Amino acid sequence: MVQVMKIKNILDQKKLTLSCEVFPPKREGNLEILYTTIKELGVISPDFISVTYGAGGSTRDKTIEIASKVKNDFGMEVLAHLTCVQSTRDDIAAILDALREENVENILALRGDPPEGTEKFVRIAGGFGYANELVEFIKAHDDFSIGVAGYPEGHIEAPSIDVDLVNLKRKVDAGADFIITQLFFNNNDFYRFRDRALKLKIRVPIIPGIFPVLNYNQFIRIASPLYGAKITSRLADKIEKLKDNPGEIEKYGIEYAINQMYNLLGNEVPGFHIYTMNRSDPVRKILGELPLPR
Numbered sequence: 001m002v003q004v005m006k007i008k009n010i011l012d013q014k015k016l017t018l019s020c021e022v023f024p025p026k027r028e029g030n031l032e033i034l035y036t037t038i039k040e041l042g043v044i045s046p047d048f049i050s051v052t053y054g055a056g057g058s059t060r061d062k063t064i065e066i067a068s069k070v071k072n073d074f075g076m077e078v079l080a081h082l083t084c085v086q087s088t089r090d091d092i093a094a095i096l097d098a099l100r101e102e103n104v105e106n107i108l109a110l111r112g113d114p115p116e117g118t119e120k121f122v123r124i125a126g127g128f129g130y131a132n133e134l135v136e137f138i139k140a141h142d143d144f145s146i147g148v149a150g151y152p153e154g155h156i157e158a159p160s161i162d163v164d165l166v167n168l169k170r171k172v173d174a175g176a177d178f179i180i181t182q183l184f185f186n187n188n189d190f191y192r193f194r195d196r197a198l199k200l201k202i203r204v205p206i207i208p209g210i211f212p213v214l215n216y217n218q219f220i221r222i223a224s225p226l227y228g229a230k231i232t233s234r235l236a237d238k239i240e241k242l243k244d245n246p247g248e249i250e251k252y253g254i255e256y257a258i259n260q261m262y263n264l265l266g267n268e269v270p271g272f273h274i275y276t277m278n279r280s281d282p283v284r285k286i287l288g289e290l291p292l293p294r
């Protein structure tokens with residue numbers, strides 16, 4: 001009998017949760033490597049593993065497959081990401097039913113980015129235009145615990161952080177139980193965002209998303225405007241200096257994440273969500289350096 005646990009309840013019970021995000025590998029053969037990584041992450045006893053949902057194509061089915069494996073074979077709690085991209089209500093209903101079949105209890109409800117080659121997100125006929133509509137649909141469809149995305153520096157399409165926060169509130173009012181943030185490198189952005197959210201009576205837990213920079217190419221990618229996260233000059237200067245020394249970049253990225261999390265620990269965060277980039281070692285190193293109340 002598989003134990004059923006909603007993230008909403010885990011957040012209620014625990015002083016600090018720990019979660020690790022993984023993504024479905026593009027190549028079929030790399031699935032076994034990912035499973036080994038997830039098992040290694042099990043050593044740090046994460047409260048849940050989150051599995052991203054591809055922008056399109058074959059990796060989408062993989063989200064259900066991986067989520068099922070994590071839950072039913074590895075016995076770990078799982079959060080399956082789901083987007084509105086190119087899906088009708090019926091498509092979404094079928095995915096929700098498939099997730100339910102696999103004992104998945106938790107969904108991260110997202111709008112998703114515009115499909116590759118397009119600039120603007122377009123609602124398809126019979127589909128959803130914004131994540132709050134997806135939250136509402138999931139809530140009416142079945143009893144899942146629902147998370148949503150939050151953007152400490154504002155979502156790139158939003159005219160201002162305030163407007164974006166009003167839209168975040170729509171997602172919470174529609175039934176979201178918790179928020180996981182986009183990566184950020186300056187904790188003050190997170191604290192400001194949290195204060196403003198509270199002023200809007202957004203009272204669900206806001207879990208900071210932590211992204212340890214592990215290599216130069218990855219750093220260049222997240223520095224692009226698509227991520228909407230400012231790179232601090234301290235981080236940028238250092239990474240540029242270490243450009244030709246991959247080992248040192250990883251070391252510094254880990255150190256930066258530890259410092260960031262140390263500061264957050266002293267400021268009453270409900271948990272940490274780590275963007276693992278499908279690697280376990282850096283996560284274990286980071287957590288080994290932190291006095292986590294678990």
Ligand SMILES: Cc1cc2nc3c(=O)[nH]c(=O)nc-3n(C[C@H](O)[C@H](O)[C@H](O)COP(=O)(O)OP(=O)(O)OC[C@H]3O[C@@H](n4cnc5c(N)ncnc54)[C@H](O)[C@@H]3O)c2cc1C
Nearest residue numbers: 052053081110111112113130131149155157158164167182
């Ligand atoms: C923790 C996390 C995990 C993610 N995982 C994935 C993943 O697995 N797969 C993937 O493809 N992408 C993922 N993303 C990226 C995400 O899909 C994009 O950032 C996307 O552009 C926005 O999704 P959203 O759910 O935040 O959208 P929304 O909340 O719908 O917001 C999108 C934009 O519309 C505005 N808006 C929202 N609601 C309304 C409304 N009702 N009326 C008018 N304007 C509105 C917002 O201010 C914002 O500018 C993730 C992001 C985060 C932070």
